[in-house]
Amino acid sequence: MWEAIEANKRRSALLIATLAALLALMGMALGFLLGGKPQTAYFGAFVGLCVWGVLLLVNMLGGESVLLASANAREVSHDDAPQLYNVVEEMRIAAALPAMPRVFIIDAPVPNAFAVGLNSERACVAVTTGLLERLGRDELQGVIAHELGHISNRDTLFMTLAGVTLGAIVLLADAGMRMMFWGGGSRRRSSGKNGGGATAILMIAALVLAILAPLVARLLYFACSRQREFLADASSAQYTRYPAGLANALRKIASQQEAKKIPVNRVVSPMYIINPLAAAGSFSVFGTHPPTEERIRRLLEMQGETPPPTSA
Numbered sequence: 118m119w120e121a122i123e124a125n126k127r128r129s130a131l132l133i134a135t136l137a138a139l140l141a142l143m144g145m146a147l148g149f150l151l152g153g154k155p156q157t158a159y160f161g162a163f164v165g166l167c168v169w170g171v172l173l174l175v176n177m178l179g180g181e182s183v184l185l186a187s188a189n190a191r192e193v194s195h196d197d198a199p200q201l202y203n204v205v206e207e208m209r210i211a212a213a214l215p216a217m218p219r220v221f222i223i224d225a226p227v228p229n230a231f232a233v234g235l236n237s238e239r240a241c242v243a244v245t246t247g248l249l250e251r252l253g254r255d256e257l258q259g260v261i262a263h264e265l266g267h268i269s270n271r272d273t274l275f276m277t278l279a280g281v282t283l284g285a286i287v288l289l290a291d292a293g294m295r296m297m298f299w300g301g302g303s304r305r306r307s308s309g310k311n312g313g314g315a316t317a318i319l320m321i322a323a324l325v326l327a328i329l330a331p332l333v334a335r336l337l338y339f340a341c342s343r344q345r346e347f348l349a350d351a352s353s354a355q356y357t358r359y360p361a362g363l364a365n366a367l368r369k370i371a372s373q374q375e376a377k378k379i380p381v382n383r384v385v386s387p388m389y390i391i392n393p394l395a396a397a398g399s400f401s402v403f404g405t406h407p408p409t410e411e412r413i414r415r416l417l418e419m420q421g422e423t424p425p426p427t428s429a
Contacts, residue, residue, distance in 0.1 A: 129275045132341050136282040136334055140165050143286060143330040146323035147293035158323075161293075169285040176281050181233045181241050188231075188385050190221035190243040198222060201249060204261050205242055211356035212265045218242045228252065228370045231388040232264035233273055240268045247373065252366055259353050259363030260370075263390055266352025272345045276388065283331075283338050290331045342387060343407045350412055354419045364416040367391065371409040 141162045148161020176183075195202040198220070205220050214237045221243035228248035234240035242264050252260065267273050354360035370391050386394040387405035395404055 128341060128344075129271075129279075132337055133275070133278050133282065135337060136279060136286070137166075137169070139330050139334050140169055140282060140286050140289070143289060143293075143327055146326040146330075147289065147296075149323045150320060150327065151293070151296060165285065165289050168289055169282060172281045172285055172288075173278070176277055177235065180235070180277055181239060184233050184385055184388070185221055185241060185243060188223055188243060188381060189225075190223045193220055193222050198249070200254070201244065201257070204254070204257050205265075208258060208262045208265050208356055211262065212269045212352070214240065214265060214269060216240070218265070218268070222246060222249070226250075227393065228373050229389045229391060229393055230260050230264055231385065231390065232267050233277075233388065234268055235274050235277060236271075237268055240265075240273070248370070251369055251373070255357075255359055255362035256366035256369070258357050259359070259366050260390060262353035262356040263349045263363055266349040266356065267345070269352060270345070270348055272349065273388075275345070276342070279338050279341070280387075283334050286334045287331050290327055293327060339405050342405045346406050346412065347415065350416055351419075354416060360416040360419040364413045364420070367409055367413055367416075 144162040144165025145158040146161070148164070149155070149158040151157060151161070193202070201222075202220055205218060209217055216238045218232070218234070218237075218240035219242070221241060223243055223245045225245040226247040228245055228251050230242070230244040230248055232240065232242050242261060244260070248257070248260065350360075350363060353363045357363070367390070374391055374393055381389075381393055386392050391409060392404070392406050395406065
């Protein structure tokens with residue numbers, strides 16, 4: 118598992134670099150489309166990187182608080198939720214995290230949980246009241262260990278960096294397309310006449326890049342996110358020494374997600390142990406999580422059990 122975690126970190130660095138390059142290229146494409154000159158293309162790349170820097174700075178300064186507030190999470194102490202607090206502390210020791218994560222509860226009947234934090238010192242774990250009501254202690258340990266696995270593997274840092282970069286790409290693409298639609302048409306036509314066929318080809322290539330860059334960025338982001346869920350599941354099995362606990366918890370959580378969704382925005386939803394805005398057991402190239410049944414199957418194999426056949 119250690120080799121997989123190290124390989125995932127290398128892929129994460131490569132993915133962040135790729136997303137940053139996509140951001141710069143898309144900025145250049147939009148700058149060229151709006152101005153029709155190399156100078157405006159370079160300026161577009163500069164604007165894109167500035168947008169990325171501002172979003173990153175905001176998240177570095179207080180991203181956890183914003184995400185937790187958007188989920189209506191409230192911080193609790195040991196006296197407020199002793200069993201939850203004790204489980205988090207036990208799993209923190211098992212994960213060898215240097216600091217105790219802050220513990221939050223979300224008043225929602227649907228069972229689910231997520232973790233945020235750029236590092237272990239800023240780590241926060243949030244669970245819903247529905248999770249506390251429906252899971253036994255072993256199952257709760259599995260879920261908490263999964264979330265602390267994300268923190269230990271630095272997934273929460275990666276998700277912040279990748280999410281901010283993806284957000285900057287989408288924001289820049291949306292703003293650029295709106296500007297082109299409302300004010301860039303005449304400049305594009307004049308540039309095409311004065312510059313000849315070469316300029317027209319560059320315009321078409323820039324337009325294709327501006328359209329495809331957000332789609333490619335999403336696909337890269339979601340693919341890496343799915344692999345991280347498998348690694349966090351493996352980390353949970355290592356910390357608890359009882360993979361079946363998380364497997365049973367995932368089965369319960371998935372069945373409840375199908376019945377009722379958590380009121381949550383699209384920024385926070387990929388961070389939950391099961392995405393509340395997606396079908397619990399389905400697979401999609403745009404999915405942030407692997408199929409739940411596949412996760413359960415792998416966990417039961419770690420336990421040495423044969424998973425039951427899925428119903429047709």
